[in-house]
Amino acid sequence: MTRCADVVACTIFLLSFVLISVAAADSDVEGNVVGIWLLEDGPFHVWSDIEIPAGEELTIDSGARVLFEGNFHFTIRGRLNAVGGDQPDQHISFARPDSSGWWGLRFTPESHIRSMLNYCDIYYAWIGVECDSASPRLYNNYIKANNKGIDLDASSPDIDGNTLMVSGGHTQQNPMGICMINGSIPRVRNNRIELSAGPGSELIGVMINGSQPTIENNWIDLKSDGTAYGIYTMGHVTKLEICYNIIRTHSPTEMIGIRLGTSTGVRVYNNDVHLIGTSSACTGLYFDSGCNVILYNNIIFGNGSSTGIFTEDDVVSAESGYNDFWSNGVNYNGHWRGGNGDISANPRWVNAHLASTAREDYTLQWNNYPEPGGKSPCIDAGMPGPLDLDRTPQDMGAVYYHQAPVNLTPRIDAAIPGGFAVNPHPNPFNSQLNIDVNLDSKERVSIIIFDINGRAVQNLWSGELTGTHRLIWQPSNLPAGEYMLRLSDGNRIQTERIVFLP
Numbered sequence: 001m002t003r004c005a006d007v008v009a010c011t012i013f014l015l016s017f018v019l020i021s022v023a024a025a026d027s028d029v030e031g032n033v034v035g036i037w038l039l040e041d042g043p044f045h046v047w048s049d050i051e052i053p054a055g056e057e058l059t060i061d062s063g064a065r066v067l068f069e070g071n072f073h074f075t076i077r078g079r080l081n082a083v084g085g086d087q088p089d090q091h092i093s094f095a096r097p098d099s100s101g102w103w104g105l106r107f108t109p110e111s112h113i114r115s116m117l118n119y120c121d122i123y124y125a126w127i128g129v130e131c132d133s134a135s136p137r138l139y140n141n142y143i144k145a146n147n148k149g150i151d152l153d154a155s156s157p158d159i160d161g162n163t164l165m166v167s168g169g170h171t172q173q174n175p176m177g178i179c180m181i182n183g184s185i186p187r188v189r190n191n192r193i194e195l196s197a198g199p200g201s202e203l204i205g206v207m208i209n210g211s212q213p214t215i216e217n218n219w220i221d222l223k224s225d226g227t228a229y230g231i232y233t234m235g236h237v238t239k240l241e242i243c244y245n246i247i248r249t250h251s252p253t254e255m256i257g258i259r260l261g262t263s264t265g266v267r268v269y270n271n272d273v274h275l276i277g278t279s280s281a282c283t284g285l286y287f288d289s290g291c292n293v294i295l296y297n298n299i300i301f302g303n304g305s306s307t308g309i310f311t312e313d314d315v316v317s318a319e320s321g322y323n324d325f326w327s328n329g330v331n332y333n334g335h336w337r338g339g340n341g342d343i344s345a346n347p348r349w350v351n352a353h354l355a356s357t358a359r360e361d362y363t364l365q366w367n368n369y370p371e372p373g374g375k376s377p378c379i380d381a382g383m384p385g386p387l388d389l390d391r392t393p394q395d396m397g398a399v400y401y402h403q404a405p406v407n408l409t410p411r412i413d414a415a416i417p418g419g420f421a422v423n424p425h426p427n428p429f430n431s432q433l434n435i436d437v438n439l440d441s442k443e444r445v446s447i448i449i450f451d452i453n454g455r456a457v458q459n460l461w462s463g464e465l466t467g468t469h470r471l472i473w474q475p476s477n478l479p480a481g482e483y484m485l486r487l488s489d490g491n492r493i494q495t496e497r498i499v500f501l502p
Contacts, residue, residue, distance in 0.1 A: 032056075034078075039063045046070075052078040054110040062119075066094045068102040076105065076136075079112035084119030086140070086426040095123035101146055103127070107134035107155075116501075117141050118428065128164070131155035135186075138162060139428050139499070147173060149193065152180040152211070159188045160428070160499065168197035177205045177220065181235075184211040192219045201226035205247070210235035217244040217398075219359065228255040230273070237263040244270045244398045246362055250277040250354070257283070257300070262290035270297040270382075272362050272398040276354055280305040284328070291315040295323060295339075297382040299347045299397040302328035311336045322383040324396050341383065347397060348376040364401040376401065389495050402494070421494065422447070422487040428499035435460070435471040435485065442466040443489045449473065449498075450484040457483070475500055 027041050030048035034056045037044055043065040049072045052058045056078040060066070062085045068074075074094070084092040096102050104125030107115060115136040122128045128143035129136075130151045140161040143149045149164030150157075159178065166175040177193035180186060188206065195203045205220035206213075208231070215231060222228040230247035233240070240263055249255035257273035260266060273284045284300035287293055289312040300308045300323065308325035309316075311334035321339025324347055325331040332338055351361040364376035379401050382394030390402045419440035424433055437447065447461040457478060460471055480500050487494045 033058050035059075037061055037064055037066075043067050046072055046074070049073045049075065051075040052080055052111075054078055057081070057112075060092050062090045062092065064092050066092070067097045068095070069097065071102050073103040074105045076107045076115060076134075077110040080105075080107075080115045080117070080136070082117050082120050083430075086119060091119050091121045091142070093121040093123065094125070095121070099124055101126055104130060104145070106130040106132065107136050109133035111136065118501075119426075127151050131157055137501075139501075140426075146175075148176045148179055150178045151176075152178070152184040152186060154182040154184060155180070156185040159186055159191060161190045163192045164194070166193075166195045168195075168201050168203075173197060174202040174204070176203075176207050179204075179207040179209075180211040180213060181209040182211070184213065186211075186213045187216075188213055188218060189216045190218065192221075194221045194223075195228075196223045197226060199225040203228045204232045205230045206232070208233040208237055208240065210237065212237065212239040213241075215240075215242045215245060218246075220245060220247045222248065222255070223250045224255075225252065227251060227253055228277070229259050230257045232256075232259045233261045233263045235261070237261070237266070239265040240267075242266070242268045242271060246272045246274070246359060246398050248274045248276055249282070251282070252278045254281040255279050255283075256286050259283075259286045259288075260291050260293065261288050263287075264290075264292040266291065266293045268293060268295050268298060270394075270396070270398055270400075272299045272301070272349075272352075274301045274352060275303045275306045277303065279303075280329075282306040283308075283310050283333075284325070285309040287311045287315050289313045289315070293317060293320070295320040297322055297394060297396045299324045299326070299378060300328065301326050301347065301349075301352070305329045307331075307333045309336060310334050322381065322394075322396065324378055324381075341381065343377060343381065345377040347378045359399050362397065362399045364395060364397060364399070366401055366403070379403075389493055391493070402492070420487075420489070420492055422485065422496060424485050424496050424498050427496075428501050430501035431474065433473040433475075433498060433500075435473060437465060437469045437471065437487065439466050445487060445489045447471065448486050448488075450486060452482050452484070 027044045032053050033050050036059045039061040046068045054077040059081040082092050084090050101124050104127040111134045118139040120141045122143045125145050127148045128145040133154045135156045138159045142163045144165045149166050164177045168175040175195050193205050203222045203224045220230045228249040228251040247257045275282045294317045306328045308328040308331040314335045316336040322341035324343050348365040350363045364379050367374045378396035380393040382396050388400045392403050419438045421438045423436040444464050448456050449458040451457050483498050485496045485498050
């Protein structure tokens with residue numbers, strides 16, 4: 001009995017020691033913060049407003065948790081390096097322990113231009129990331145905010161691969177995914193922006209006021225009991241490019257896919273605007289007086305009672321055309337009456353409806369081609385000129401159909417390969433890129449890295465492959481920046497944009 005009691009006492013002591021040790025691993029922080037926050041020293045409990053002073057630096061370890069114990073600000077006047085990994089347990093998280101709100105991260109004019117948030121999760125902030133004359137790099141983050149996902153004032157960050165979830169609940173708040181004012185020039189690419197709010201609210205996916213962004217390859221999805229605007233411009237916008245975006249709106253009140261105020265030097269091309277909600281006051285594209293817009297290769301899919309495009313004056317360039325307006329009550333309202341190559345036909349998206357969640361759902365169908373009625377009318381129907389990446393005429397819409405060669409007199413014994421894919425990850429990367437290749441049949445393929453000027457910088461593979469393989473690319477003697485990875489078998493091509501970080 002004595003020995004048993006000793007064992008129990010020892011066990012209790014050891015458990016107590018473990019609990020004390022775990023508790024001791026937590027770190028309390030307040031005021032000025034610098035240095036390195038290691039994973040094993042966390043979670044980091046924030047008990048006041050915190051700040052990285054100008055000229056100082058803070059690095060946060062992959063997988064670390066930062067818990068705000070009150071409604072505090074995190075101000076960055078120096079340099080913040082918050083670079084997590086691409087696996088969920090490697091993300092860096094910023095949140096309140098009880099899931100209530102806090103203010104968010106604010107980069108000031110003094111902050112270092114090389115500050116970075118990569119694979120960070122920001123939960124329940126009032127504004128997820130605020131940039132005041134600051135241009136950090138924002139890659140692959142998950143931001144769940146109560147008012148704005150990202151707020152820019154005279155700032156030009158690179159915003160790439162993020163997921164922004166902004167909800168105003170059932171109040172009359174007016175959530176925005178990304179808001180930019182005062183000459184901001186950001187690149188907004190490859191993001192998913194989802195907003196929701198209750199009655200009396202006004203949702204705006206991307207608000208542009210006196211700024212010159214590039215809005216490319218994003219998914220903008222709005223669900224509101226009030227009004228919903230996918231992209232909205234105010235003030236004088238003198239340069240704007242909106243391309244390859246999927247913009248969806250759901251509202252019983254009012255909704256507009258793209259609403260442009262006094263905006264000149266605008267190109268709107270290869271977008272899918274899908275008006276899903278029940279509102280009769282809905283328009284795909286609305287251009288005010290004072291605009292100057294080139295418009296081509298877009299698909300405007302209405303809800304039966306919508307207006308495809310409304311123009312207050314003669315603001316659409318004569319160079320425009322090759323758009324598809326479908327399922328609208330009125331295709332054109334105002335001065336513009338369409339351009340060369342415009343059509344009104346069902347685009348035959350693969351799987352586009354309220355529950356759709358992936359860009360692949362908006363791929364153009366190629367069922368039973370070359371039989372009549374099989375091929376989407378938007379395939380190869382875009383503006384003449386540069387070819388799509390598959391070396392065929394441009395398609396309309398945000399997601400082009402990658403064509404395998406069409407054999408008009410197919411042999412019964414012809415082998416049809418079922419896999420042709422390359423997946424680079426993590427992307428962006430800063431030392432090593434994993435390149436997964438999948439081929440269902442033996443093919444002679446090339447895998448080449450190109451710079452943004454189209455020059456081949458490295459030939460990774462040239463020869464036969466079949467099955468699944470992983471190649472490793474570790475750039476040497478190459479500058480950081482954007483590159484293109486191309487897989488080709490001579491007939492088919494898949495190209496992926498990759499970002500090499502310093």
